[in-house]
Amino acid sequence: KTGRNRDIFLKKIRRDREEGRLSLIRQEHIYRAIKKEHEKYNYPILLLCEIGGIARSSYYKWLHHAETPNERFNEELAEKLERLHEKHPDMGYRRLNDKLRHDEDIQVNDKRILRICRKKQIRSNLKSRYNGCTRASNNPAFIAENILNREFKAEHLNEKWVTDVTELKYGNTLDSVHKVYLSAILDLCDRRPVAYVIGDSNNNALVFETFDK
Numbered sequence: 001k002t003g004r005n006r007d008i009f010l011k012k013i014r015r016d017r018e019e020g021r022l023s024l025i026r027q028e029h030i031y032r033a034i035k036k037e038h039e040k041y042n043y044p045i046l047l048l049c050e051i052g053g054i055a056r057s058s059y060y061k062w063l064h065h066a067e068t069p070n071e072r073f074n075e076e077l078a079e080k081l082e083r084l085h086e087k088h089p090d091m092g093y094r095r096l097n098d099k100l101r102h103d104e105d106i107q108v109n110d111k112r113i114l115r116i117c118r119k120k121q122i123r124s125n126l127k128s129r130y131n132g133c134t135r136a137s138n139n140p141a142f143i144a145e146n147i148l149n150r151e152f153k154a155e156h157l158n159e160k161w162v163t164d165v166t167e168l169k170y171g172n173t174l175d176s177v178h179k180v181y182l183s184a185i186l187d188l189c190d191r192r193p194v195a196y197v198i199g200d201s202n203n204n205a206l207v208f209e210t211f212d213k
Contacts, residue, residue: 092124095116154189183210
């Protein structure tokens with residue numbers, strides 16, 4: 001049984017190393033795996049460090065590092081996110097954060113959740129479908145002409161306009177979060193809005209209404 005556990009540990013480490021360069025978070029995984037295997041099966045630290053491909057001094061430095069409250073909270077968040085991801089593998093980081101807010105009253109911003117998900121390699125198993133506004137993806141004939149060609153400077157007013165739609169959220173709890181959409185036309189000369197409309201839906205009607213302004 002001991003030999004089998006050691007083989008499992010070896011495979012875990014090798015898999016991490018084969019996936020690419022050892023990032024900081026992978027090193028963190030290795031440190032934790034070494035600590036766990038040493039405490040559970042009393043394997044020598046030196047041997048485990050050699051298997052993991054890290055210096056023993058680095059492991060001991062990590063081991064004796066005083067964990068800050070912020071680091072501890074992030075680790076707790078990571079564990080909760082991993083459990084949620086196992087139950088809901090289709091959820092992206094925003095929906096996972098909504099779940100934390102609703103179920104556990106944990107209030108953190110999406111960027112923090114995204115950073116943790118990236119470090120822990122937590123990804124939704126759903127692939128987003130591209131719905132571009134400038135072309136019908138199944139018909140190349142609808143590709144829009146690239147008039148600006150990344151020339152975003154204008155010498156005169158009304159020479160170049162650009163438009164975009166931005167999603168805005170307001171409310172401080174899950175049940176009271178609302179979305180509105182800001183559609184704006186910007187003059188690239190002075191970077192000021194020529195027209196804008198705020199609506200409840202992100203659709204063609206919102207964009208056409210902006211042009212009608």
